[in-house]
Amino acid sequence: MPIHLLPDHLINQIAAGEVVERPASVLKEVLENAMDAGATAVEVQLEQGGVRRIRVADDGCGIPRDELPLALERHATSKIASLDDLEHVGTMGFRGEALAAIAAVSRMSITSRFDTEPHAWRIDADPRELAPAALNHGSVVDVADLYFNTPARRKFLKSEGTEFAHCDDVFRRVALARPDVALQLSHNGRVSHRLPSGTKEARVRALLGDDFLAAARLVEAESGLIRLSGYASLPAYSRSSRDAQFFYVNGRFVRDKLVTHAIREAYADILHGSRHPAYVLFLELDPYGVDVNVHPAKIEVRFRDSRAIHQFVYHALKRVLAVSGAGSSESLGVRNEAEPAGLPSTGSTAYSTPYAPPAALPPLQGRLAMEPASRAYFEFAASARPDAPAFSGAAVSNTFGPRPSPAGNESVNAYALPASDLAPPLGYAIAQLHGVYILAQNEAGLILVDMHAAHERILYERLKTLLDGTPGVQRLLIPAVFGVGTKDMASAEEHDELLERMGFEIAPAGPQELAVRSVPALLATAPVSELVRALLAELRDYPSTDVITARRNELLATMACHGAVRANRSLTIPEMNALLREMEATERADQCNHGRPTWTALTMTDLDRLFLRGR
Template identity: 75%
Template sequence: MPVIHRLSDLLVNQIAAGEVVERPASVLKEVLENAIDAGSRAIEVQLEQGGVRRIRVADDGCGIGRDDLALALERHATSKIATLDDLEHVGTMGFRGEALAAIAAVARTSITSRASGASHAWRIDGSDGSLAPAALNHGTVVDVADLYYNTPARRKFLKTEGTEYAHCDDMFRRVALARPDIGLQLSHNGRVVHRLPPGAPAARVAALMGDDFLQHAREVSAEGGLLRLTGFASLPAYSRASRDAQFFFVNGRFVRDKLLTHAVREAYTDILHGSRHPAYVLFLELDPAGVDVNVHPAKIEVRFRESRAVHQFVYHALKRVLAESGAGRIDAQPAAPPATPGSGFGIAANTTRYPSAGTGMEADSPPSHAGTRAWPAAAPQQGRLAMDSASRAYLDFAASARLPAADAPSPPLPDGDGAPPLGFALAQLHGVYILAQNRAGLILVDMHAAHERILYEKLKTVLDGRPSIQRLLIPAVFSVGAKDMAAAEECGEILASMGFDVGAAGPQELAVRSVPALLANAPVAEMMRNLLEELREFPASEVVTARRNELLATMACHGAVRANRQLTIPEMNALLRDMEATDRADQCNHGRPTWTQLTMQDLDRFFMRGQ
């Protein structure tokens, strides 16, 4: 029978290397983290052939003394922890003391270091452990060459030079994003790729993620108890097809944690299409005792002691930031000179300031003196729509929103704090876009996308209470198949809770007798067919809970104003005011932007004014 025996130290280290040293990027990670733990303020990385031929990391940290160099290459030898209490309060990047030993077992490794106050540096050869004096001003240089030279089977699993370099570059970016206070430089095959001076977090993010990301991102800053979340999260318009621009750090350590990923994804649920992925650089700080970093050999996974609290904190912090309207952050610019009658493009007369639409307007009762169609109803904050108050609000609005005479002089655009962020409507372009003037310049609004978001948010609020019902004077009758008939019967209570009164009108016909008041003008038959299709596909209980918002999004899409519908100036202004008062109004339910700003500087630059 086989005899139990001890494994040699070299074989033990090579086995450990299989867990710790997956590829050159794994080596770079471990060495960079040691440099950070040494208190370095400047780190230089040199790679050859994607890191397979050589990885050289030089830092200006505290250095390693002569007597400690030999211990640095032994397994489970470390200066970072000494007791179980230290392990439960890890404040350093590394702590196990096995990485250098594993690296030295599968690559030609040397460490040259000069400890603070030492007369000169010392160099240790990882292959035989020999020590020799060396020349070095300060800090430490770790040189790792010919990865897997002695384990050719492992080397065969490495990819091309370009692929391995890409992994090293990604690892370098993670460290650089985590520590903007440290100067870092990366060279590959003699060419400098990144030269990053120490500076502010925003500058480091812009250097590595691009100015475009920073321009399309919201700054995150939230605190709750012992938790703190900072960083940048992209708007949906900057979403990506892959997760390659997602960086989450816990106490400065890059992690891929399912709980955190889920919290972020949930925060984007209402504003990002399911097949797209957000981009973000986020930093979560908490008491080291509240997170266990000793659950994965590469320390890329963590376990939170209060996982639910962490999840909710991250989710709500991000959701609040993403819900803010970008209109409130438009840089204040001097207002453009008021247009004089008969000059310019002939639209100055439409810059009159109109009052806000207020709480609600019923789309089926336009006053005779207005001569225009009303904007669909808006739900009051308490989540209930009172028909009498909504009607009064509409009449008040319509009475005060008469168009000025064609030859009447137009008052100047209000300046100062009284001017609304999205300004006032000027015109409608091809029945699709609204053009508005604000203090900064020109606003372009996708009216369908904007109205879809407004309706969606109001539907969510209304459904939380008792939805207001709009009885149809003539029921909407349409033909359906047997499956839709069955779905309407089985899900009658669910539809009723949303404000729909649906019943059979014949063997293959359904009649809709009432709809939610917010959707009074929606195409009833088309909307109901889509709702029944979703109700057929998913169990009723699941639709009411997890899929409720998707159902409401479908309703909002059908209820939103369609392209080529001509809006009056009062209707356009009512939409602008609703956008300013609606959470997440910068994007529609599918993640598309609803508006954009062209400043006077942008327009002057385009027309080369002043050049």
């Protein structure tokens, strides 16, 4: 076949294969054009998932009569005129391909009224004839019978419900980016979203719900000309899919591997496994610093200084997520003056004076052992505030005294709470429930703590800090000797230097036996054989020292999990209060190493509502 020029109509249909993947692609392009036109209100009507019809009406500036035919031509645009414009593009659209591609595979019409013209005009894609029309202002783009002339492409479309779901995703992405624009979406005559213009918080609440905002941290970070804002969820709100992840660059929704990696790394310490964080984040930077002309659908971008962007996003999120609600009054209905306003709270009662945890506490050892020395430490930590009332943790003499355990259940032990006008954020322990949960009272109400999860986080953070220096080592008076398999023996020999740096001294004691002579001081009372077996199992999965170093935190998480206080362990009141104080002084204490919450709060308002008080 000789070389020849393709006809324009075929060129447009080929372009449509890149730009118009499905009805949602059409909706994205037309919605973005409405935003570029300065619309303050947009109404979207869909039929049969957008396959039968997509109608988008906006109140933007409109298109002049003489320019309507050009709007349907390839590479015709009002948004750029030079390479310099392209490198600083600030509009959502700029290629000038979308309308021509859509017109090539559908029955399309545009009705528009330019501000200075006496009435509106309408143009059909085929035939391209102008005719007067009735429209007060703005533009209406009507796309009917998508892929009517390319039946092979139409066969690849999914069910009506699936195609509408994709359109709904596009609508939500645009709506989250533009809370200043009122938007409405209807499908087959039924309204799905009616969103008035308002604040960013109100728009996020309307589309992601109260649960997301209640479990999210406000993100506000700035460095030079780069700014990151929005909301990032705590791990308790993690999802099994990425359906609640929205990232924008200069108002444009993007999926960028670099940014996704930075966010995932920021969550690495608090979200493990197959769970995914939820977030709505907006990155703003000089348009010259990002190339949006990478992909026909404009969903990918390329940063000129990718490393700087990665580090900025990573550190900004990591700082926000590292702030523990256990150590700040914010998450219990109180905000310190130094903290930014607008943070979500879980309570409705505020303290009169913020509480600051002690600057330094003795290390929390092992499994909260019951020896006299440990008991003295817990009694000290429970009353370490200079202005705290005397509180040794023993049963306080009062009218009721210790509450007897229910018959057959020795694990419930409750004590009276000393009066105080300045309770710490997590309050004072009053009971232990079934050897698993700590019940504490603060000025807002009731605090419930998962003691194993909380202690696991404390040990993990301490192990990370110690491993960066010289870890404290506890030599065992009697070496712990236990049998292992061939793989564990080989793993212990292969990684002996790494284990020594972590604080372990392990040597063969026989053909299938290992002897442990020292362990990290923080894990002195942990079950040695169980801890070492779990650690060796982790090391077997890592083929080289470089990989081990990169995944060091996962190893430390395993160590912390096996070293933390176990369920069904009875704690005294001083031990429980010591744990609460350590939580307040520990970063990321809101979640354990696996992303589960370590504590929750029920305010007096919550309890009154539960028991119908005041009704």
